[in-house]
């Protein structure tokens with residue numbers, strides 16, 4: 001796994017890797033277990049969400065709300081989990097912009113929801129904590 005990250009983050013971590021520092025990756029994600037979680041979530045995001053919410057979570061003004069630094073997302077994790085499960089429609093205000101569109105229910109299982117939530121809560125400058133599988137299941 002280490003070799004994998006070293007090659008991924010070659011330029012920034014080459015020195016820590018060369019020194020064999022087991023905490024090299026921790027600067028980025030806190031611990032290696034959660035970095036794996038976010039990698040899985042990134043995959044789910046790329047497959048299911050990126051078409052609308054875009055690669056940097058910036059969304060599309062007037063059509064798809066941003067996830068990057070979204071006050072709406074960060075205010076209520078359970079609401080976001082429910083929305084991934086059930087989809088969403090109707091008016092919502094995200095970072096001062098009104099959106100009134102339709103997000104279809106997403107074809108993802110509970111593990112994928114946990115992973116993608118943890119990815120979007122901790123990407124693009126977001127620092128939104130994490131959700132557990134139990135928290136996801138509780139929204140079913």
Ligand code: HEC
Nearest residue numbers: 048049052065066070072073088089090099100101102103
């Ligand atoms: C077909 C386009 C589309 C896809 C695919 C999609 N969304 Fe959305 N999403 C929307 C729209 C449109 C809204 C606003 C819905 C409304 O107005 O009620 C939204 C709203 C949201 C919100 C709440 C508003 C915000 O910006 O914080 C979250 C969180 C969210 N989506 C997460 C996701 C995640 C995670 C995925 C992938 C698993 C996903 N969406 C897939 C279109 C999409």
